[in-house]
Amino acid sequence: MTRILTDNLEDFGIANRNWQGIPSMDMASDGTLYASWYSGGTGEGSENYVIMHRSDDNGRTFSDPIAAVAPDGNIRAYDPAVFTDPDGNLRWYWAQSYGMYDGRCGVWQSILGSEGFEKPERICNGIMMNKPTVLSGGRWLVPAALWNMDPYFKFGKGRMEIEHEVHPGCYAVASDDNGETFYEAGLVKNTAPSPDEHMIVEKKDGFLWMLVRTKYGIGESYSNDNGETWSELKPSSIPSPVSRFFIRRMPSGRLLLINHYEFTGRNNLTALLSDDDGATWPYKLLLDEREHVSYPDAAIHPDGTINIIYDRDRYGVSEILTACITEEEILASKLQNPASYLKNVISSR
Numbered sequence: 001m002t003r004i005l006t007d008n009l010e011d012f013g014i015a016n017r018n019w020q021g022i023p024s025m026d027m028a029s030d031g032t033l034y035a036s037w038y039s040g041g042t043g044e045g046s047e048n049y050v051i052m053h054r055s056d057d058n059g060r061t062f063s064d065p066i067a068a069v070a071p072d073g074n075i076r077a078y079d080p081a082v083f084t085d086p087d088g089n090l091r092w093y094w095a096q097s098y099g100m101y102d103g104r105c106g107v108w109q110s111i112l113g114s115e116g117f118e119k120p121e122r123i124c125n126g127i128m129m130n131k132p133t134v135l136s137g138g139r140w141l142v143p144a145a146l147w148n149m150d151p152y153f154k155f156g157k158g159r160m161e162i163e164h165e166v167h168p169g170c171y172a173v174a175s176d177d178n179g180e181t182f183y184e185a186g187l188v189k190n191t192a193p194s195p196d197e198h199m200i201v202e203k204k205d206g207f208l209w210m211l212v213r214t215k216y217g218i219g220e221s222y223s224n225d226n227g228e229t230w231s232e233l234k235p236s237s238i239p240s241p242v243s244r245f246f247i248r249r250m251p252s253g254r255l256l257l258i259n260h261y262e263f264t265g266r267n268n269l270t271a272l273l274s275d276d277d278g279a280t281w282p283y284k285l286l287l288d289e290r291e292h293v294s295y296p297d298a299a300i301h302p303d304g305t306i307n308i309i310y311d312r313d314r315y316g317v318s319e320i321l322t323a324c325i326t327e328e329e330i331l332a333s334k335l336q337n338p339a340s341y342l343k344n345v346i347s348s349r
Contacts, residue, residue: 002069002071002075002077002096002108002120002122003069003119003120004067004068004069004110004116004117004118004119004120005067005068005069005070006066006067006116006117009051009064009065009066009067009068012039012049012051012065012068012070013064013065014347014348014349017039017040017318017349018039018041018042018043018349019039019042019043019314019315019318019349020037020038020039020311020314020318020320020347020349021037021038021039021294021295021311021314021318021320022037022038022078022079022080022129022244022295022311022314023035023036023037023080023295023297023309023310023311023320024036024037024080024081024082024131024297024309025059025082025297025298025299025307025308025309025322026082026083026084026090026131026299027084027299027301027307028084028088028090028112029084029088029090032054032055032056033054033055033058033059033062033299033307034052034053034054034055034082034090034092034112035052035053035054035055035059035062035082035309035320035322035346036050036051036052036053036080036081036082036092036094037050037051037080037311037320038050038051038077038078038079038080038094039051040070043315044078044100045076045099045100046074046075046076046099046100047076048076048077048078049068049069049070049077050068050069050077050078050080050094051065051067051068052065052066052067052068052080052092052117053065053066053346053347054066055346058307058324058339059307059309059322059324059344059346060322060341060344060346061346062346062347067092067116067117069094069108069120071096074098074099075096075097075098076096076097076098076099076100077094077095077096077108078094078095078096078097079094079095079127079128079129080092080093080094081093081094081128081129081130081131081297082131082297083131083132084299085132085134085140085178085179086134086178087178089111089112089179090111090112091109091110091111091112091179092109092110092111092112092117093107093108093109093128094107094108095107095108095126095127095128095129096108096122097127101147103146103166104125104126104146104166105125105126105127105146106122106124106125106126107122107123107124107125107126107127107128107142107144107173108120108121108122108123109121109123123142123173123182124142124144124171124173124182124184125144125146125166125171125184126144126145126146126171126173127144127145127146127147127195128142128143128144128145128173129143129145129195129197129244130143130197130198130199130244130246130297131199131248131297132179133199133200133201133202135202135208135226135227136202137226138176138178139174139175139176139226139227140174140175140176140178140179140182141172141173141174141185141200141208141227142171142172142173142174142175142182143170143171143172143173143198143199143200143210144171144173145168145169145170145171145195145196145197145198146166146167146168146169146171146196147168147193147195147196148168148169148190148193167187168189168190168193169187169188169189169190169196170187170188170189170190170196170198170210170212170221170233171184171185171186171187171188172185172186172187172188172200172208172210172223172227172230173185174226174227185226185227185228186223186227186228186229186230187230188210188212188221188230188233189232189233190212190214190219190233191214191219191233192214192215192216192219193214193215194213194214194215194242195213196212196213197212197213197244197245198210198211198212198213199211199245199246199247199248200227201247201248201249201255201278202249203277203278204253204277205277206224207222207223207224208222208223208224208226208227209221209222209278210222210223210230211236211238211245211247212233213240213242213243213244213245214233214235214242215242216235216242217235217236217238217239217240217241217242218235218236218238218239218240218245219233219234219235219236220233220234220235220236221233221234238257238259238281239260239261239263240259240260241260241263241265241266243260243266243294243295244294244295244296245257245258245259245260245296246258246259246296246297246298247278248298248300250273250300250304250327251300251302251303251304252304252327253275254273254274254275254327255273255274255277255278256271256272256273256298256300256306256327256330257271257272257273257274257278257281258270258271258272258287258296258298258308259272259296261284261286265291265292266291266292266293266294267288267289267290267291267292267293268286268288268289269286269287269288269289269293269294269296269310270284270285270286270287271284271285271287271306271308271325271330272284272330273327273330273331283330283331283333284330284333285325285329285330285333285334285335287308287310287323287325287342287343288310288312288321288323288342288343290312291313292312292313292314292316293310293311293312293321294310294311294312295310295311296308296309296310297309297310304326304327304328305324305325305326305327306324306325306326306327307322307323307324308322308323308324308325309321309322310323317348317349318347318348318349319345319347319348320345320346320347320348321343321344321345321346322341322344322346323340323341323342323343323344324339324340324341324344325340325342326340
């Protein structure tokens with residue numbers, strides 16, 4: 001049984017972690033930031049667990065773990081995502097699989113209530129590494145994926161007993177009742193599969209734009225029916241060193257992209273803005289030029305302030321870092337606000 005642990009969390013503290021990474025963050029309705037990442041064992045594998053931390057000072061410092069998910073036996077918990085829904089509910093998502101990867105996995109969620117995180121529930125097959133997208137019409141789309149990477153994540157029925165046929169690819173898992181129930185809508189097949197860490201944004205013309213991590217960088221697909229069907233995946237014009245990225249609509253209407261820019265690897269993590277719906281990205285602010293910086297996620301305030309989280313050197317210094325910037329600072333390519341900051345370490349070994 002999967003449960004949220006909230007007592008006696010000393011074993012999940014930084015002193016007992018051999019590595020850590022793959023963070024996510026969002027802001028609750030009261031302004032508190034919640035951040036989750038995963039660790040456990042000596043690397044990615046069946047000993048992994050996810051942990052939740054809280055910040056009351058705009059992301060400069062975070063608490064020790066306030067909650068953890070560490071299933072018994074050979075069940076792995078990993079790849080968390082934190083999301084505040086339109087009603088202000090903070091939702092904590094993560095993936096579970098039997099061992100490293102069992103071919104089906106599952107996306108689980110727990111909602112933060114008045115008494116803490118509620119009993120978790122499984123919402124769909126797959127792995128969800130990025131926030132859901134809420135469309136203008138109210139539909140939610142959860143970017144869950146089933147990976148097919150030979151030999152590391154080779155998909156096959158032989159991995160476990162499954163109740164029905166499942167197919168690898170990038171799913172748009174839909175909810176039309178504000179996250180109460182979910183169903184598999186459209187599927188995009190990744191013809192150059194890497195871990196399929198996709199995100200979806202709604203274009204101003206109503207089309208949906210799915211961006212997918214691939215072996216060549218970032219692929220793209222489009223839907224004009226709210227995610228029920230999708231075009232064939234093709235290379236996008238966005239360069240990438242093959243790593244997770246973040247894309248989201250800002251309150252101003254611009255698109256925000258956090259990705260590596262003019263990179264030689266996983267370096268030069270940069271915040272970019274587009275005012276032509278992703279055709280060009282003329283506005284840029286360098287967040288961290290160093291090597292081994294990766295996997296950004298962000299919480300966007302109504303006033304355009306952006307709290308960012310990412311990792312550096314997962315198996316070395318194992319840093320989790322935050323930044324706080326404004327939309328105006330990306331436009332100006334420099335920090336201007338006294339409350340803004342970069343390269344702030346909130347956890348390290």
